[in-house]
Amino acid sequence: MKSPTELPAAVPYLDLPAQMRAIRKDIDAAIGRTLDNCSFCLGPDVGQFEKDFARFCGAEHCVAFNSGTSALHIAMRLLNIGPGDEVITTPYTFxxxxWAISYVGAKPVFVDAEDATFNLDPKLIERAITPRTKAVMPVHLYGHPFEVDPILAICRQHNLPLVEDTAQAHGAKYRGKVVGTFGAMSCFSFYPGKNLGAYGEGGGLVTNNAAYAARARSLREHGSTQRYYHDEVGYNYRMEGIQGAVLGVKLKHLDAWTRERRRVAHRYHELLAGTPLQLPGEADYAESAYHLYVVRHPRRDELKKHLEANKVGCALHYPVSLHLQKCYADLGYKAGDFPVAEKAARECLSLPIYPELTEAQIQRVAAVVQGFFQA
Ligand SMILES: Cc1ncc(COP(=O)(O)O)c(C=O)c1O
Structure with missing residues (x-):
């Protein structure tokens, strides 16, 4: 262990420049290529990235979008979900x-999270199913896979498609298999802070279903397969060429970056084990991609202030469960409806985690956390 004077004074919550420094030459070359061939919307680099990312997921198809939110919206369109329909999902997510459910005029039906992983609780799904239910959409939250098998079994039994929100879980594994191909489709975000992040907005829809992929391509391009002929109401949800070029460079590093995230997580596990914090565990079926490292304690707000006062970045994911958000007041939920999600919203705190986090930075974070409980 380093002495306190050897530790850095500040640890940022995120450090995107650190990652960019290591790959800058390749990024410049890739962006330069896009500028040279002026393929600004979709184009060859986006097409190549779609192929590479599908392969990474072990899937047949990836359709690139201008955000994860757009991909989720299109997932609902592909399943022909609309007004009067219900989709079961978790209230404890971004x-x-x-939004995807609301955008198509359907109703999000929330089911509480499970305490150990904060993911949708498989035991609570069945009682929320009604004749209006059209899909189940759990989230691999914080990069930790949800419990796929029991949820898939319920979906099969009730003939409901499973949509995986994989926005936070690039490369996470469920029983040894990369997440994103268990359901009818999965939706990734490539927002800059994600495990695989663009230099702007980006998203992807991954599926083994060729008909879904073809319709997704049409819907992202104004509902057309032939220019100026529009088969259905569509959107401008295309990925920009520059983002495809950047993501193509970064994808080559993703496995190594995930290993680094796991190194950081395991060091936190060791260094924080003696504190009263509840640390993020990994279920026996899971290999987390550690998008976030989220600890839990009833004095979360005080701990957050202490970390900030000591220049250690931290964040809340998420301070309010979705069923209590103002935008969803009309759904009629009230405080107490989802006790696990509500408790998580009060107690969860995200510590810095990224592949470039150094041993000294990790020790600094741990020392500041330990200092809080020793005071
Ligand atoms: C769980 C989850 N779903 C969906 C999204 C939406 O992705 P995007 O920000 O790319 O629209 C995000 C990311 O912000 C997310 O964390």
Missing amino acids: VATS
């Missing part, structure tokens, strides 16, 4: 998961 709001974009349920």
Whole structure:
């Protein structure tokens, strides 16, 4: 262990420049190529990235979008979900998961999370199914896979498609298999802070179903397969050429970056084991991609202030469960409806985690956390 004077004074919550420095030459070359061939919307680099990312997931198809939110929206369109329909999902996620349901005029039906992983609780799904239910959409939250097998079994039994929100879980594994091909389709985000992040917005829809992939390509391009002929109401959801070029460079590093994230997580596990914090565990079926390292404690707000006062970055994912958000007041949920999600929203705190985090930075974070409990 390093002495306190050897540790860095500040640890940022995220450090995108650190990652960019290591790959800058390749990025410049890739962006230069896009500029040279002026393929700004979709184009060859996006097409190549789609192939490479599908292979990475072990899937037949990847359709690139201008955001993860757009990909989720299209997932709902592909399943022909609309007004009067219901989709079962988790209230403990980023709001974009349920936006997709709302965008098509359907109703998000929330089911509480399970305490150990904060993922949709398989035991609670069946009682939420009604004749209006059209899909189940759990999230591999924080990069930790949800429990796929029991959820798939329920979906099969009720003839419901499973949509995986994989926005936070690039390369995470469920029982040894990369997540994203268990359901009818999965939706990734390539937002800059994600495990695989663009230099702008980006998203992807991954599927083994050729008909879904073809319709997704049409829907992202104004509902057309032939220019100026529009088969159905579509969108401008195309990925930009530059993002395809950047993601193509970064994808080559993703496995190594995930290993580094796991190194950081395991060091936190060791260094924080003696504190009263509840640390993120890995279920026996899971290999987490550690998009986030989320600890839990009833004095979360005080701990957050202490970390910030000591220049250690931290964040809340998420401070309010979706069923209590103002935008969803009309759904009629109230405090107490989802106790696990509500408790998580009060107690969860995300510590810095990224592949470039050094041993000294990790020790600094741990020392500041330990200092809080010793005071
Ligand atoms: C769980 C989850 N779903 C969906 C999204 C939406 O992705 P994007 O920000 O790329 O639209 C995000 C990311 O922000 C997310 O974390």
